[in-house]
Amino acid sequence: MTGQILWAIFMPILVIIIGLIYMGLARKITARIHNRYGPPFYQNIIDVIKLFSKKDVANHGVMFSLGPVIAVAGMVISLLFIPIGNRPLLSFNGDIIVLLYLLVIAPLGMALGVGEGANPNGAIGIARALTLMLGYEVVLVIAAVAVMIHAGSASFMEIIRQQQGGVAHWFIWPLFLSALATDIALQAILGEKPFDQPIAPHEIASGPMVEYGGKFLGMLQIYHAIAIIVETGIFVNLFLGGGSLVWWFVKSFAVFFVALLINAVMPRFRIGQAFKFYWTYPAAIGLVGLIIVAIT
Amino acid sequence: MVDKILAEYGAVVLDRNAKRLVVQVDDKQLRPLAEKLFESGFYYANGVGVDERGLGHDFAMYHVFASEKDKLYLVVKVSTSNLKLPSITPVIPGSNWAEREAMDMLGLEFEGHPEPERLILPDDWPKGVYPLRKEFDYNERPEFVERKPESTPQRTDVVQLPLGPYHPALHEPEYFEIHVDGEVITDAKYRGFHIHRGMEKLAEGRLTLNQVPFLAERICGICGFTHSIAYCQAVADAAGLDWPERAKYIGVILLEIERLHSHLLWVGVVFHLLGFDSGFMHMWRIREKVMDIAEALTGNRKTYGLVLIGGMRRDIDESRKNWVLKTLTELREETERVSKDIFGMKELINRIKGIGVLPKEDARALGVLGPVARASGIDTDVRRDHPYLAYDKLDFKVPVYPEGDVLARLLVRYDEIIESFRLLEQALSEMPQGDVMIEDYTIPSGRVGLGATEAPRGEDVHFVITGVESKVYRWHPRAPTYNNLPSVPIMLRGNNIADAPIIIASIDPCFSCTDHVAIVRKGKVIWKGPLGEGVKQVGR
Numbered sequence: 001m002t003g004q005i006l007w008a009i010f011m012p013i014l015v016i017i018i019g020l021i022y023m024g025l026a027r028k029i030t031a032r033i034h035n036r037y038g039p040p041f042y043q044n045i046i047d048v049i050k051l052f053s054k055k056d057v058a059n060h061g062v063m064f065s066l067g068p069v070i071a072v073a074g075m076v077i078s079l080l081f082i083p084i085g086n087r088p089l090l091s092f093n094g095d096i097i098v099l100l101y102l103l104v105i106a107p108l109g110m111a112l113g114v115g116e117g118a119n120p121n122g123a124i125g126i127a128r129a130l131t132l133m134l135g136y137e138v139v140l141v142i143a144a145v146a147v148m149i150h151a152g153s154a155s156f157m158e159i160i161r162q163q164q165g166g167v168a169h170w171f172i173w174p175l176f177l178s179a180l181a182t183d184i185a186l187q188a189i190l191g192e193k194p195f196d197q198p199i200a201p202h203e204i205a206s207g208p209m210v211e212y213g214g215k216f217l218g219m220l221q222i223y224h225a226i227a228i229i230v231e232t233g234i235f236v237n238l239f240l241g242g243g244s245l246v247w248w249f250v251k252s253f254a255v256f257f258v259a260l261l262i263n264a265v266m267p268r269f270r271i272g273q274a275f276k277f278y279w280t281y282p283a284a285i286g287l288v289g290l291i292i293v294a295i296t
Numbered sequence: 297m298v299d300k301i302l303a304e305y306g307a308v309v310l311d312r313n314a315k316r317l318v319v320q321v322d323d324k325q326l327r328p329l330a331e332k333l334f335e336s337g338f339y340y341a342n343g344v345g346v347d348e349r350g351l352g353h354d355f356a357m358y359h360v361f362a363s364e365k366d367k368l369y370l371v372v373k374v375s376t377s378n379l380k381l382p383s384i385t386p387v388i389p390g391s392n393w394a395e396r397e398a399m400d401m402l403g404l405e406f407e408g409h410p411e412p413e414r415l416i417l418p419d420d421w422p423k424g425v426y427p428l429r430k431e432f433d434y435n436e437r438p439e440f441v442e443r444k445p446e447s448t449p450q451r452t453d454v455v456q457l458p459l460g461p462y463h464p465a466l467h468e469p470e471y472f473e474i475h476v477d478g479e480v481i482t483d484a485k486y487r488g489f490h491i492h493r494g495m496e497k498l499a500e501g502r503l504t505l506n507q508v509p510f511l512a513e514r515i516c517g518i519c520g521f522t523h524s525i526a527y528c529q530a531v532a533d534a535a536g537l538d539w540p541e542r543a544k545y546i547g548v549i550l551l552e553i554e555r556l557h558s559h560l561l562w563v564g565v566v567f568h569l570l571g572f573d574s575g576f577m578h579m580w581r582i583r584e585k586v587m588d589i590a591e592a593l594t595g596n597r598k599t600y601g602l603v604l605i606g607g608m609r610r611d612i613d614e615s616r617k618n619w620v621l622k623t624l625t626e627l628r629e630e631t632e633r634v635s636k637d638i639f640g641m642k643e644l645i646n647r648i649k650g651i652g653v654l655p656k657e658d659a660r661a662l663g664v665l666g667p668v669a670r671a672s673g674i675d676t677d678v679r680r681d682h683p684y685l686a687y688d689k690l691d692f693k694v695p696v697y698p699e700g701d702v703l704a705r706l707l708v709r710y711d712e713i714i715e716s717f718r719l720l721e722q723a724l725s726e727m728p729q730g731d732v733m734i735e736d737y738t739i740p741s742g743r744v745g746l747g748a749t750e751a752p753r754g755e756d757v758h759f760v761i762t763g764v765e766s767k768v769y770r771w772h773p774r775a776p777t778y779n780n781l782p783s784v785p786i787m788l789r790g791n792n793i794a795d796a797p798i799i800i801a802s803i804d805p806c807f808s809c810t811d812h813v814a815i816v817r818k819g820k821v822i823w824k825g826p827l828g829e830g831v832k833q834v835g836r
Contacts, residue, residue: 034577120457124479124793193571194643202569202797205463267644268571270794271479 008089012076012226015084018249019225020044025253026260033264044221051218060117060211067113068212068219074105075226082233083156085245093155096144099234100137106223107133110208117211125207128271129198135278136185136195142286143178143185146293147238150175156237163241172239177289179239183258184282188274189231190256191224192263197271232256298366301336305329307372315682316369316533316746323374323381327408330359330372330384330391338363338370339663340779341748342757343394344772345402347429348375351742351761351769357381357398359391360746360757364681369746371759376404383409390663393778401428416489419443427497434494434501454482459796461490467565472784472800479793484785496771504766505531505739509603512758515773517598518558521550522751523758523773524603529684530760531605531768534745537737543607544686545727549593550600551685551749552716552723557586558752559709559716560631562804566706567638569798570647575638582634585627592616607733617724628717635710648702652787652799655700664783665776666754667712668803670696671704678750690722702795702802709804739766751776753804777805 024041031038059065080089081099107129114122150171151159163169172179188195199207212220232252236242240251269277298317302309305328307319321329334340342360349355354377361370374381383406385392396415398404403426406412417427420443426432459472469490475483495515499508513524525547532539539547564579587597593612594600602608638644654664659672669676677694679687695711697704745760754776763769780803787799 030573033574035581036577120455120476123455124457124476127479196571197794200571200794202571203794264574266572267567267575267641267647268794269643270647270792272792273646 004089007087008080011084011087011089012079015079015229016222016225017045019227019229020048020221022228022253022256023221023225026256029257029260030264033261044225048218048221051221052215054214054218056214056216062116064113064116064211065216067109067111067116068216068223070109070112071106071223072219072226074102074109075223075230077105078102078230079226081156082230083160083237083242084229084233085248086160086242087245088157091155091157093153093158095156096148096154096159096238100141100144103230104133104137106227114208114211119211121204121206121210122208124204125198125200125210128200128204129208131271131275132188132195132197132278135275136188136282139181139185139278139282139286140189142283142290143182144238146175146178146286146290147171149290150293156242160237160242167241170239170241175239175289175293177285177292179235181282181286181289182235182239183255184285185278186231186235186255187259187262188278190228190259192259194262194266194269195274196263196268197274200268228256232259297336298363298368298370301329301332305332310373311744313533313536315367316371318371318373318744320373320375323376326359326372326374327382327384327387330361331387333361333370334388336363337365339660340388340390340394341369341663341755342759342772342774343391343398344759344770345398345404345428346761346770347402350430350763355379355402355404357395357404358744358759359384359394360759362682362748362755362757364676367681369682369748369757371744371746379403380405380407382407385409388663389661389782390779393782400426402426403429416492427494432497434497457793459800463797468805470805472788472796474788474793474796476793481788481791481793481796484788486781486785488781496773499768499771500763503768505762505768506604506766508768508771509605510601512773513599513601513603515775518561519554519751519753520599521554521603522749522756523775525551525685526747526749526751526756526758527760527771527773528603528605529747529749530745530758531739531747531762532745533747534743534760534762535605535737535739537606537734539607539685540731540734541686541728542611542730543732545723546602546608546612546732547685548687548690548723549612549720549727550590550602552719553586553590553593555752556713556716556720557583557590558804559713560586562709562752562801563706563713565801566648566702566798567644569801570644572644575634575644578634582627582630585623589620589623592620604733605739606735606737607731609733611732621721621724624717624720628714631713631717645703648706648798648802650699650701650703651791651795652702652802653700654783654787656698658786659700659783662783663779664754665779666750666752667705667708668754668780668783670694671708672700673698676755678748678755682748684747684749686723689726690719692719702798705802742769753777754780777803781805 021041023044028038028041078099081095111126114126148154151162153159163171191199209220232255235255236248236251242248243251302319305321305325307321309319311318338361341362344358346356354375356373356375359372381404383395385395386408393415395406395409400414400417420441422438422441425438454475454477457474457476459474461469461471470488473485474481495511499511503511509524509527512527513520515523560579560583564576567575591597594602602610654672656673659669659674673696675696680694692715695708697707739762741762741764743762747758749756756776757774759772760768761770784800784803788796791799
């Protein structure tokens, strides 16, 4: 029990640091693809420390300050449902469904905060984020249902247990189409190109983040760091069989790396194009995957 | 053809040569003449208000029209003694800005102008102070007037999205007010001229004829060389000078190098705005080699400082010719390879196809130039239609696409990149030996000269009236973006907000070029005196 409590305290800190290092590595890898040097891999950790040491300059009201807090809190709670390195904290039958609900909390918190900021760029960014969510959530849920039917369980731990015993047992093989659909959805969930419309810096000046500075921006960086681990973690647990602590993070980074490579070589879609894309190809792939699972 | 029209409206020919014609008309005949000229294929190229009191006349407005068909620049002069002139904006929309500029800078009044509002001067500039009149000294600073901006009522029916003056997608300050309904743009307004540097006044006030080329080269950070060439062509036109052949070829080589690096830079920026940063970085990596070539030939990557009225100050380094030709071949192969990959990306092409459409009729009415005009189906190119330097001896094609969208503008520029490689190879191998400068010349005073070059962004027109004691009496450069910018609101309407930055960038805007023409001094003067001392004062 004490171990559980210590792990519950220690794990989010570990995830934040590793998440920030992921972000730094992302910058480094993208830079190498761009034929640049890029910043050191720990740059984002330095950035967050710097941002937290800044004074607040602008504040638009209570909800504006609460927005990033809700976003981070929503993400930390989601994190508790993800078994990292086979160490579940909140695990029961149905935790996948709960997680799918919890994932929405963070963007909604952002929407509330940005709404009070009254910057049209932020408002457009949030409108885009919610539109995009409608697109990818459908794909994600279809794929998750396929996994749950295949495993006969809605618990992460049960699904991981069934995938033990080597690479051949991973669900990515029998559920290849669902895994593919999830990976495409992951591109938007992670906010990587071609689906980074909500933050598109050239169009709407980083969208939701435009009014946030200093500590708030630091908080949003942390939110993003946790989000990367949670979102790649879903894929690792559902399709790549979880794994021990180190192994788990290696897999999670591999998933992130694929998203990064796509990010580096794609231009941004228009939001309409992105929405249409999600409700055609990945949704169709996911549905075929679901039908195959339901029949066999 | 032109002579018949001019005779019909009682125009008096003041000066003519093969490439340009200067006429004077009565102010009552101006508007019908302008209408007739527009109908017979002329577009509005430049408009210059001149305070001619120093030459023994009154105020005058010079309207410059150009025609590809007649291969002619037509300068129409109208004088006024009471500062009132008829506006020709109702018949040629392209003259809108030129007339407003003359209103701001000289206090001319244009009767019948649809929007007689300030264009260049800031709103807090005192009324009745006209910076380009001769009694206004170049270093004079008008009294600062505290002014509160009028509060405009917030509209509730549309969302007003400000794009600028500072925005991550724009590399220079300008302001677009975009009205959006959801994600769709319903209207757009432009307010620019935030970066005036008062170059005209500086040139007229304290520089000599041979110093202005260096100032002209600093109009633009990308295509400055073409400005200095256009200025020297204008003065050479006024004085009837002809450059030595070798100088002409050097000019062509450097202009094409400039076009290459400008277009490669622009393609990179387009990719950046579409979120395709890998393409952006690699385009700029290729561009870096073009800068190396410029350095090998002239000693400078940019701002070569090479042109004087009589020709080139220095010869280019002949011993590096083989290296340059070899590098050009490599570059061409690399550009073609990268472009082939990129044009094969369906996602990218879908993003820019069919957006920001500029119909041919609107393009012509506004006098849109260069790649923007060519992408809207207008077959125009100064290099071919009004040949200057050695372009009439070289072989090149002018790409024209009728679609008028952003994709067409990308394709036009890509084809021009390939043509530039060809031009460079021809010019380098055919360049004759000989002098690069004429030094024995006199410049008569009070003569009108016109110089036009095809800058990477379109036609540059420099208008010069020579003065006494080696001075310019009036110098008015007109950068291509000046004509292209008014078309942006037309392109924006009905498009997605996501496409606004790429549409604005698709004309390859150069705001500093456009804005060079006025003096703006906002706020208090913090230091008056030598620069070094001022730096110390501010630093303390």
